[in-house]
Amino acid sequence: MKILLANLVLVGTILQLPLAAAVIGKRLWRTFPVFATYSLWNLAGTVVLYTSPRLGLSRNLYFYTYWVLEGVGVLLGFGVVYEVFRELLGPYAALRRIAAGAFRWVLAGLVLLAFVVAYARPSGLPPLMAAVEIPEEAARVVEVGLLAFLFAFSRAFGLHWRQSIFGIALGLGAFTSVDLAVVAMHTHIGQAAYLGLSLARVIAFNASLLIWMGYILAPERVTSTAELPQRAQLEQWNKAMMELIHQ
């Protein structure tokens, strides 16, 4: 299992190269600057962590390097969520205010939940592990919750996701939700399932890399112009709905 894990980590490292090439080739920093930074940061982080044991870094230095890389990665992840929010609701001025209000309430609720989760964690974890896992779990709760809110909101309002932004959100959602489950399970199961959980995390990360690449490289779907009603018809529906609500 250790060999499989090592191979999957290597596959993930290699997969990040074409993703970085796609980000640069498609000039993604113009439309999604935070996501472009996030993906390049992940690549740089993987390279640093992969090479540091071979450079003979001390355990403490490795820990701080990991913590900084992970911390900045999580912050950039929040930036990507905001970028998704901005892009998704950009065309809908009518919904932006409602969405922004709901987003703030959901964020407040999730931050509260994150504090509860961090507080309720069993004590007795090794200090180094606790220093990594507690903030990570709390941050992931907020990140996953905000992404799930955006998906649920778009479903309720029938919002259209453009290809690239959908891929970015889906890839991030897939990875962060599995990562959250893994961190939470690690606390309860302990070291016994460490390898299995690490395997799940690496598979989720590799899957998200493939999702990002697939959606970034795939051409945008062209929408059909057929069967569109006239504006008068729209207004008629609008009037009927207003009557229903007002009666």
Place this chain on the structure above:
Amino acid sequence: MIVIAFALAAVGVFWTVARNRSKQSHNQVRPVDVQALRTLLDRDDELFLRENLPNRRFRHLKRHRIRVTVRYVGRVADNAAVIMRLGETARFNPDPEVARAAAQVLDLAAQIRLQCLLAFAKLAAEFAVPSLQLTPATLAPRYQALRETVLRLGALEMQNVAPASVAI
């Protein structure tokens, strides 16, 4: 355990939206008989039924009417979603008039979608308690603003309207 359930629920939401998105690409606008919808919503009819039917029969009939109404509202909501998707393309039209008209149509479609959600909530409450006749008074100011938007749209010149509806 709560965190694990939370993460799994999030995966469920992502999966549902991803599946729905692949279905959406084949959607088309379906006709809505607004007159029939208005007949279904007529409160005078409801009053007449309430006065002339036994309570149990009235409840049964009202629930049946609500079920049919929900299907109509659902169709309007689906159509609004299709228009939002199609209108997004026209928003980037090089002709500023077309782009502006498309933005207005997008806005209106989004408002219709919001109204549909409120209508669903109202119908659900009336389905649970058939004697209820809800009037969400707190919504009035918001919908007054919506009426003004519709009036502004109606005042748009035809040359602005035509290219927009052709483009999207």
